Amino acid sequence: MTDPVLDQAADPAAPCTVWNNPWHFLAFGCGSGTLPKAPGTWGSLMALPFLPLLQLLPTWGYGVMLVVTSLFGFWLCGRVARDLGVHDHEGIVWDEMVGMWITLWMVPAGWYWLVLGFLIFRVLDILKPWPISWLDKNVHGGVGIMIDDVLAGVFAWLALQAIVIAVA
Template sequence: MAYGFGTGLMPFAPGTFGTLVGVVLFWFMASMAAIPYAIVVAIMFFVGIFICGQTARDVGAIDPGFIVYDEVVGFLVAMFMLPAEGRWIVSGFVVFRIFDIWKPFPIHWVEDKLGLGSGIMTDDVIAGLYTLIILHTARLLIERFVS
């Protein structure tokens, strides 16, 4: 599961392919009300702490690139309460990947300080939160000034 249905084993850009798994899951979850969606994502987060931490321990690495379950959860955080429309999905994908690769403060710091499972999962959740803020701000501005 940590390998994102095998996408983490891609020879290049495994995090990007793992995020695509998040896109597919979002497509199915987008019609959920806010509270059930948040509960599912929270459960996935806490399960991910164990799954990603155990996988990292098993292979003896801190945050191996083939663990992409965290990208799936981070993308679902990024897309919270956004419509399942192409422009929002593509925007969310691009912005999330930028934050996940760039790792602005405190993403890299959190990853280092929290340890295996928690660090692996939390850095992508923070990237997802940054993306969420940007996308919801863009949506508000578009609805207010363009529509």
């Protein structure tokens, strides 16, 4: 029997538990967080196939889904981080998925809006401007793992909506 913590130390991007623990599978973005380079980017991309289903919801329903997936993420990311014995494993990308869903709430139809939203979110998530950087350093547990991406998603959503209004 293998030890997931030892396996993680040998390959921090892909603990074996991702493939046999449903909570780990979800937290690792259906496995996208196991990819060896830029797991946050892959996790952000993994959010996109869910978008057509989310866009079937009324605006208020999509908003409720954002609240539910964020609250669930606080618990999920905290649990998986504890299971793995790390504060914020780089492969935990549920937070990026929720951040992308926030960014793309009420986005107009068109692939270019998805690409623009993706780029804005990734820049904010990588650069972590204040107050995102402060939250990332000072809030811990599942909330700490999620909050910087939730706020990056909110900022990206605001920027994207401003662009939508400017070109309308």
